[in-house]
Amino acid sequence: MDFLTIVQIADSALRLATPLLFACLAGLFSERAGIFDIGLEGKILVSAFMAAAVASVTGSVWLGLLCGVFASISFSAVHGVASITFRGNQLISGVALNFLASGITVLAAQAWFNQGGRTPPLMGEGRFMPIELPFALGKSDAEAAGVPLRVLIDQANPIQQVYSEFISGHTILVYVALLMVPLSWFVLFRTRFGLRLRAVGENPAAVDTAGVSVIKLRYASMAIAGTLCGLSGVYLATGLGAGFIKEMSAGRGYIALAALIFAKWKPVPALGATFLFGLLEAIANRYQNIDLGGIVIPVQFMQALPYILTVVILAGFVGKSVAPKAGGQPYVKER
Amino acid sequence: MTLMKSFLGAAASLALTAGAALAEPAIIFDLGGKFDKSFNEAGFNGAEKWAKETGGSYLEVELQSEAQREQALRRFAETGANPVITMGFAMSTPISEVAPDYPDTTFVTIDGWSDAPNVLNVAFSEHEGSYLVGMMAATASKSGTVGFIGGMDIPLIRKFACGYAEGVLAVNPDATVIANMTGTTPSAWNDPVKGGELTKAQISQGADIVYAAAGGTGLGVLQTAADEGILSIGVDSNQNHLQPGKVLTSMLKRVDVAVYESMKAGADIKPGVQVMNLAAEGVGYALDEHNAALVSDDMKAAVDAAAAKIISGELVVHDYMSDDSCPVLDF
Numbered sequence: 001m002d003f004l005t006i007v008q009i010a011d012s013a014l015r016l017a018t019p020l021l022f023a024c025l026a027g028l029f030s031e032r033a034g035i036f037d038i039g040l041e042g043k044i045l046v047s048a049f050m051a052a053a054v055a056s057v058t059g060s061v062w063l064g065l066l067c068g069v070f071a072s073i074s075f076s077a078v079h080g081v082a083s084i085t086f087r088g089n090q091l092i093s094g095v096a097l098n099f100l101a102s103g104i105t106v107l108a109a110q111a112w113f114n115q116g117g118r119t120p121p122l123m124g125e126g127r128f129m130p131i132e133l134p135f136a137l138g139k140s141d142a143e144a145a146g147v148p149l150r151v152l153i154d155q156a157n158p159i160q161q162v163y164s165e166f167i168s169g170h171t172i173l174v175y176v177a178l179l180m181v182p183l184s185w186f187v188l189f190r191t192r193f194g195l196r197l198r199a200v201g202e203n204p205a206a207v208d209t210a211g212v213s214v215i216k217l218r219y220a221s222m223a224i225a226g227t228l229c230g231l232s233g234v235y236l237a238t239g240l241g242a243g244f245i246k247e248m249s250a251g252r253g254y255i256a257l258a259a260l261i262f263a264k265w266k267p268v269p270a271l272g273a274t275f276l277f278g279l280l281e282a283i284a285n286r287y288q289n290i291d292l293g294g295i296v297i298p299v300q301f302m303q304a305l306p307y308i309l310t311v312v313i314l315a316g317f318v319g320k321s322v323a324p325k326a327g328g329q330p331y332v333k334e335r
Numbered sequence: 336m337t338l339m340k341s342f343l344g345a346a347a348s349l350a351l352t353a354g355a356a357l358a359e360p361a362i363i364f365d366l367g368g369k370f371d372k373s374f375n376e377a378g379f380n381g382a383e384k385w386a387k388e389t390g391g392s393y394l395e396v397e398l399q400s401e402a403q404r405e406q407a408l409r410r411f412a413e414t415g416a417n418p419v420i421t422m423g424f425a426m427s428t429p430i431s432e433v434a435p436d437y438p439d440t441t442f443v444t445i446d447g448w449s450d451a452p453n454v455l456n457v458a459f460s461e462h463e464g465s466y467l468v469g470m471m472a473a474t475a476s477k478s479g480t481v482g483f484i485g486g487m488d489i490p491l492i493r494k495f496a497c498g499y500a501e502g503v504l505a506v507n508p509d510a511t512v513i514a515n516m517t518g519t520t521p522s523a524w525n526d527p528v529k530g531g532e533l534t535k536a537q538i539s540q541g542a543d544i545v546y547a548a549a550g551g552t553g554l555g556v557l558q559t560a561a562d563e564g565i566l567s568i569g570v571d572s573n574q575n576h577l578q579p580g581k582v583l584t585s586m587l588k589r590v591d592v593a594v595y596e597s598m599k600a601g602a603d604i605k606p607g608v609q610v611m612n613l614a615a616e617g618v619g620y621a622l623d624e625h626n627a628a629l630v631s632d633d634m635k636a637a638v639d640a641a642a643a644k645i646i647s648g649e650l651v652v653h654d655y656m657s658d659d660s661c662p663v664l665d666f
Contacts, residue, residue, distance in 0.1 A: 008539040012532055116368035116397065121554060121577070139564065148478070149564070150538065241528045242558045245551060248528065285515075285529070286536045299488075300519055 003158055007165045009282050015170065015240060017278025018177045019044065022232030023256035024263065024270045025184050026225040032188065032265060033221030034201035034326040038094030039079055040229055041253025042101030047072035047233030049105040052119040052244035053112060055126040061238050064126070068237070069230030075101065076226030084218045087330030098253075106246045119237075119244040128171035128239040136160075136168030171239040173231060180228065184267040197221055201324030204331040214331045232256075251307075258310040264321045280306045360385075360598045361394035361416035363407050365423035367524045367550040369397050374550060374571040374590060378422045378445065381594030393598065401521070404429040412437040417602045418455070420594055421447065424491050425521070430454060441604045443597045445590055446491060455604055457593045459611045461491070462498030463645050464586045464618030465546075466652045467638050468568050469502020471620065472544040473510050474634045475566060475583055480511040482542035484533050484556050486549035487523040488516035488666075490656050495548040495570070495586075497661035498652050504663055505641070513537050514664055517552050527555025534559040534567075544568065544583060557582060566629065575625040583629050585621040592617065614646045 023040045030037040047068035055064030075097055082093040106117035113119055132138035137156060142149035153164055188194035196217055199207045204214045236252070237244050255277055262276075263269035284302035362382050364375045382393055394416050396407050408429055411419045418441040421430060427447035434442050434451035443455045472481045483499055485492035500512040515533050517523040530552035534545055538560075545560050546568040547553035553570060554577070560567035561581035569575065569585035593611060597604055611617020620638065622630060644650035655661050 005539070008536075012535060016532065114370075116370040118368070118370070118551075121558065142564075148543065150541065236528065241531065241555060243527070243554075245525055245527060247522070247525070250522070250526065250528075282532070282536075285532050299516070303518060 004154060004161055004165070005286075007161050009279070009286055011166045011169075012282035012285065013275060013278035014166065014174060015278070016281045017274045018170075018174045019232040019236045019240065019252050020256050020259060020274035020277055021177045021271060022173075022180070022228050022235065023253055024259045024274050025180055025267065026228035026232065027257055027260045028184065028263075028265060028267060028270060029188075029197070029221045029228065030225035031260065031327055032201045032324055033197050033218050034204060034324055034329065034331070035079075035083055035218060035222065036090040036094065036328045037079070037225060038091055038257070039075065039097035039101075039253075040094075040256055041249055041251065042094075042098035043072045043075045043226065043229040044233040044236065044249040044253050045098075045101040045105055045247070046075055047230040048237035048248055049109060049119070049233075049244045051234040052122060052237040053109065055122055055238055056113075056119045056243065059123075059125050061122075061126055061128055064238055065231075065234045068234040069227055072230030072233060073223060073226035076222045076229070080219050080222040083330060084215055084222070087332065090328055090330075102247065105244070109244060109246070117246040122238060122242045126238070127242055128173060128235075130169045130171055131175075133163075133168035135163070137164040138169065171235070173235040173239050176231065177235075178271075181267050181271045188267065193220075198324070200331075201326050204326050205334070208331075208333060214333075218331070229253075255306060255310060258313050261321050261323075262313045265324065277306050277309070280309065358415060358417045358602050359391070359393055360418055360420060360601065361396075361411040361414075362420040362594065363404075363411070363422060363426070364395065364397045365421075365425060366398050366400075366521050367423075369395075371524075371551045372572060372574060372577065373553060373569075374588070375422055377572045377588065377590035378420070378594045380572070381591030382420075382598060384591065385595050385598040389599075391598075401425075405433055408433040408442070409436075412440045412442075415440075417441060418443050418597055418600075418604050420597050421445065422590070423447065424489060441602070441606055443593075443604065445593055453606050455597065455606050456608045457597075457611060458608060459588050459590075459593075459617050460613060460652075460654075461495050461548075461586070461588060461618060462501075462652045462654050463613045464588065464620065465495045465498030465548075466502035466505070466645070467613075467620050467642060468546060468584055468586045469499040469504075470506050470638050470641060471502075471584055471630065471634055472499070472546060472568060473503040473506035474631075474637065475629065476507070476510065476544050478541050478543045479507060479509060480513065480541035480543065482534070482537035482540075482545040483512060483514040484530060484537070484545060484547045484549055484553070485514070485516040486518075486552050487521060488519050490659060492516065492548055493661065493666060494655040495546075496666075497655040497664055499546055500661065500664040501652055502641075506637070511541070512664060513540055513542055514666065516666075517549055524550035524552060526552050527558070530555030531559035535563065538563050538565060546570070546586070548586070569621070573621040573623065575621055575623050579625040580628065582626060584626055587619045587621050589617050589619070613642055 050071035051064040051068030054067040055061045082088040083090040109117045200217045259273035262273040369379050420443040424446040431449040445457045483496045496514045534556045543565045547556035548570045557567045561578035566583040571588045574585045575582045
C-alpha cells in the first residue's frame with residue numbers, strides 16, 4: 001500500500017463520513033437538550049427524498065436543499081410536539097417517525113414520478129458538484145496536460161497529493177459539515193445559549209428556576225437538529241448520490257447515534273468517531289478481501305465491521321460515556 | 336372445519352375456472368423494481384410490447400420483500416393467470432415449491448431454475464455477451480486496467496464477471512481486471528451511493544472502463560464514471576442513453592424478448608429449457624447514436640468476428656455456473 005492509496009481511502013472516508021457527521025451533530029444538539037432522537041434515520045430519509053424530488057422538478061439543487069431541510073425540520077417539529085408539549089415517550093415518537101419516513105417517501109415518490117419509489121436521476125444544476133480548491137490538481141489541469149487526472153496526481157509530490165485528493169474536490173456540503181464541528185463546539189460551550197441548552201439536558205428545573213423557558217430551549221434544539229439532519233439527507237441524495245432511492249439512508253442514522261455515544265456527546269470527538277466509521281466503509285469498498293499473510297479476511301466481515309463496532313461501542317467498551325442526565329424525561333413544571 | 340375447508344376448496348376451484356377463461360399472463364417483478372432501468376424494466380418493456388400488439392392485458396406485481404415471493408406466485412396461479420412469468424434468480428425456490436400445486440399453470444422463470452414439469456426455464460448466456468463487451472472494454476482502455484462492479488454476490492453475477500474478464504484478456508493478455516461486488520444482501524441491487532464509491536475506488540486503482548452488472552446500483556456506477564470522465568458499460572437493458580457519450584456500450588440481455596415470446600405463446604407455452612444465447616440473439620451488445628462515436632469500425636469488426644466464432648462453437652466462453660469457478664478471475 002503506497003502513500004497515495006492511503007490518501008485515496010481517506011478521501012473516500014471523508015465523503016462517507018459527512019452524512020454521519022451531520023446526523024451525529026444533529027443528535028448532539030437534541031440529546032444535549034434532553035431529548036433522545038432515535039428519529040435521525042427517518043429525518044435523513046425524508047430530507048433526502050424532498051431534496052432529490054424538488055431538485056429534479058425545479059432543476060435547482062439549492063431549492064432542493066431548502067425543501068429537504070424544511071421536511072426534516074417538520075419531522076423534528078412533530079417529534080418536539082409529541083415529546084415536549086405532550087410529554088410522550090421520546091423513543092416511541094422517534095421510532096414512529098422512522099417508520100413514517102420509510103413508507104411515505106416511497107409512496108410519494110411513486111405517486112409523483114411513477115418510477116417505482118425513486119426520483120429521476122439528477123442532472124447538471126440539480127446536484128452539488130465537487131469544488132476544486134485553488135492550486136489543486138483537477139480536471140482542467142488534466143486536460144491541459146493531456147493525461148488522466150489519476151496519472152497527474154500520481155506524479156505530484158505528497159503534499160499536493162493530500163491537497164488535491166483529500167482536501168480539494170468535495171462538494172460544498174462536506175466543507176459545511178467540517179465547519180459545523182467548531183461552530184457546534186462554540187455554540188455549545190462558549191455562548192449563553194449553549195450553556196442553557198446543556199443545562200436543560202442536565203437539570204431543567206434549575207433552568208426553569210433561573211427564569212428561562214425550558215420548552216423554548218428544547219424546541220430550539222429540535223430546530224437545530226432538524227436543520228443538521230436535513231443537510232445530511234440532502235448531501236446523501238444530491239452530493240454523494242444523484243437522486244433518491246428507497247431506503248437510501250441505509251442505517252446511517254443509527255450509526256450516527258452510535259458515533260454520538262462513542263464521542264461522549266462532544267462535537268470534536270464526533271468528527272473523529274464519524275470519520276472512523278467512514279474509514280471502515282471506505283476500506284471495505286477498496287479491499288474486498290484483505291490478505292493478512294495467510295489469513296484472508298472475507299469481504300463480508302469488512303462490510304459487517306461498522307455494525308460490529310457499533311455493538312461493541314454500545315456495550316460500553318469505550319470507557320465511561322455518560323448521557324445528559326435529563327435525557328428522555330419530559331419536563332413537568334412544578335406547581 | 337372440514338366443512339369450511341370444502342367450502343373454501345369449492346370457492347377456490349370456482350375462482351380457478353373463472354380465471355382460466357381469462358388466462359391472462361402475469362408477471363412478477365423482482366425487488367429491484369419495475370423501473371430499475373435494467374433487468375426488470377426490460378421485462379416490463381417486453382410485457383408492454385405484447386400488450387400493445389395484441390391489445391391484451393396482463394397482471395403484474397412488484398415484490399417489496401422476500402416473504403412475498405411465494406404469496407404472489409400462489410395468488411396469480413389461483414386467479415388463473417397463465418403463464419406466470421417471474422423475474423430473477425431468487426424465484427427458483429418459491430417456484431419449485433408452488434409449481435407442483437398448480438399443474439395446469441405454466442410458470443416461466445427468467446434467470447431462475449426449477450425441475451418441475453410445468454416450468455419453462457429461460458437461461459441467458461450472459462457470459463457470451465459479457466465476453467463481447469469485455470473485448471470492447473480492453474480495446475477502448477488506455478490504462479490496461481478495467482473494472483467490474485457486480486450487485487449481489489451470487490453465481491449469476493460471477494458468470495457476468497468471468498465472461499467479461501475472459502473477453503478482456505482475449506484482447507489484451509496483460510490487462511488487469513478489478514472485480515468488486517456491492518454486497519451480499521438484496522439491498523446490493525439498490526445502493527447507487529456505494530456503487531459510486533466502488534467506481535471511485537476502481538478509478539484510483541487505474542481502471543478507465545467500468546462494467547456494472549448491478550441493477551439499480553449500476554446507475555450510481557454509470558453516473559460516477561461519467562462525472563470522473565471515464566467510460567462505463569451498462570447491462571441488461573440498453574443503458575447508453577443514461578449518460579450519452581459516456582457509456583461505451585451495454586451488454587444486452589433480451590429479457591424483453593423472452594417475456595414477449597412467453598406472453599405471445601400464452602397458455603400454449605412449452606415447459607422445459609429455453610437457452611437465450613448469442614445464436615438465439617438472447618444476448619448481445621448495444622450500438623446506437625449515443626455510443627456510435629466511441630465504437631470504432633475495427634472494434635466492431637473484432638467483436639462481430641468473435642461473436643461469429645462463439646455462435647459456430649469455435650470459441651467457447653467459460654460459464655462460471657457450470658463448475659463454480661473462473662479460470663481467469665479470483666473472487
